[in-house]
Amino acid sequence: MDKTVSKAFVKGVITPPSSKSYAQRAIALSLLASGQTTLRNIEFCKDTRSALRCIEALGAKVMQLDESTITINGGLKPTTNTLYVGESGLATRLFTPIASLHNEPISIEGEGTLLHRPMMLMIEPLRQLGIRILDGGGYLPIQVQGPIHGGEIEVDGSFSSQFITGLLLALPMAEEDTTLHVKNPVSTPYIDMTIDTARNFGIEIMHNEGDYTEFFIKGGQHYTPTDLAIEGDWSGASTLLVAGAIAGEVTVRNISTLSKQADTAICRALERAGAGIIIEQDSITVSKRPLKAFTFDATNAPDLFPALAALAAAAEGESTIIGTSRLRHKESDRAETIRSEYEKLGIEVDISHENIMRIRGGEPKPAVTFSHNDHRIAMSLAVTALRCEGEMVIENAECVEKSYPTFFEDLESIIVR
Numbered sequence: 001m002d003k004t005v006s007k008a009f010v011k012g013v014i015t016p017p018s019s020k021s022y023a024q025r026a027i028a029l030s031l032l033a034s035g036q037t038t039l040r041n042i043e044f045c046k047d048t049r050s051a052l053r054c055i056e057a058l059g060a061k062v063m064q065l066d067e068s069t070i071t072i073n074g075g076l077k078p079t080t081n082t083l084y085v086g087e088s089g090l091a092t093r094l095f096t097p098i099a100s101l102h103n104e105p106i107s108i109e110g111e112g113t114l115l116h117r118p119m120m121l122m123i124e125p126l127r128q129l130g131i132r133i134l135d136g137g138g139y140l141p142i143q144v145q146g147p148i149h150g151g152e153i154e155v156d157g158s159f160s161s162q163f164i165t166g167l168l169l170a171l172p173m174a175e176e177d178t179t180l181h182v183k184n185p186v187s188t189p190y191i192d193m194t195i196d197t198a199r200n201f202g203i204e205i206m207h208n209e210g211d212y213t214e215f216f217i218k219g220g221q222h223y224t225p226t227d228l229a230i231e232g233d234w235s236g237a238s239t240l241l242v243a244g245a246i247a248g249e250v251t252v253r254n255i256s257t258l259s260k261q262a263d264t265a266i267c268r269a270l271e272r273a274g275a276g277i278i279i280e281q282d283s284i285t286v287s288k289r290p291l292k293a294f295t296f297d298a299t300n301a302p303d304l305f306p307a308l309a310a311l312a313a314a315a316e317g318e319s320t321i322i323g324t325s326r327l328r329h330k331e332s333d334r335a336e337t338i339r340s341e342y343e344k345l346g347i348e349v350d351i352s353h354e355n356i357m358r359i360r361g362g363e364p365k366p367a368v369t370f371s372h373n374d375h376r377i378a379m380s381l382a383v384t385a386l387r388c389e390g391e392m393v394i395e396n397a398e399c400v401e402k403s404y405p406t407f408f409e410d411l412e413s414i415i416v417r
Helices: 020-032 046-057 089-099 112-116 120-128 162-173 188-200 234-247 262-273 302-313 334-344 375-387 397-402 407-413
Strands: 003-006 009-014 036-040 061-066 069-073 082-084 106-109 132-134 142-145 151-156 178-183 214-217 227-229 248-253 276-279 283-287 295-297 318-322 348-350 356-360 367-370 391-395
Touching: 003 375, 009 234, 009 407, 020 036, 020 046, 020 069, 020 089, 020 162, 020 188, 046 061, 046 082, 046 089, 046 397, 089 106, 089 120, 089 142, 089 162, 120 132, 120 151, 120 162, 151 162, 162 178, 162 188, 162 214, 234 248, 234 262, 234 283, 234 302, 234 375, 234 407, 262 276, 262 295, 262 302, 302 318, 302 334, 302 356, 302 375, 334 348, 334 356, 334 367, 334 375, 375 391, 375 397, 375 407, 397 407
Parallel strands: 009 248, 036 227, 082 106, 151 178, 295 318, 367 391
Antiparallel strands: 003 391, 036 069, 061 069, 106 142, 132 142, 178 214, 248 283, 276 283, 318 356, 348 356
16 A cells, blocks of 8 residues: 655644553463453554464453453463464564463464564573473574473573563563573663563562663462553654654643653653643643754664654754664664665665764655555654655555554544645
8 A cells, every 4th residue: 555645734633542562561461360351442453463363372362342442361271383473573572481381382473574583582591491492593483382490591682672571471470480680681661661561460570670680580470360451652652743843733642751661752852853842641742843953862762763763854954863773673674764765855864873873854855655564664754744845655554554553544634734
């Protein structure tokens, strides 16, 4: 599906979908909690559906009550020897340790770009925990056979926090206590989200506050069913807030700056760029003002890069965004994808320096662009198109279904004709 977007003024109020990161964590723990859990404010994007498919394969019974509410009757009793995670990196790294709780072989299979994303950093720590693994050369598919024993292990956290999340959620059900040592942890707000979600299901994961290098997880614990509403998604909201900053005024509801989500950091970037911001209890309003170049470290919030690129492209001068090392193995090589697609628009993007992206603001020109099957790239280009004198075509725009199926409808709803 191609989408055509052109210059427009935006003004309106939007409620973004719920956080798929929180949703996937809650779905996984609903499987591990014996009894019935109710999850409210669920957005059935592709990644959420992948997580639901995984827990059903692992023995959960899922019932949809209405368009945003489900009940899950938990219990780890696999009905198949294959987990299909779609193209969800989080589902892969979340459910591989959870599948390793079972004493029969289970294969983890995926599709698309996920097949080219390395999984080697999961394999050795799982072996240290007593898991038998057929590793597929460090890529999917891989096969695991538990049960997890617990113990003392070390994990390289410099690549992603997603596998750490999977371990932290599975290890409370291990046979023994575990001490988890993490080298060079990144994306630590996502670890906070994991610990917060586990607490909602009655589990405490111990670590020193502000220190993400050592965790103690007591074995033999039991998750408790709960009734939980999933909060709004800051990742999706970030792109809409940038739309307000560059093309009018946008209010995003059902989000809070008190959230543990990493992408609340977009507010700091907007402030540094000079956008108008009004923060209320459960909404943020961003309005257009003259924007100036900014410097921002997105190492712990790599999903913000596409939204930050749209913001930097609209700012006067050269902006610097730090953290490109985190982008290589996303849905696309996001640093290179941002460079190549924004180059088509006449926007200069320099990624020649290690771990740094520099973007010189300017007026985007009409072009045919390509999403690279990356939902966040498609959204970034669509927002930049609001400043384009002429039409921008975004090829393969349907990829937004991965996290925000109604993105283009929501964007259209705030365009003032």
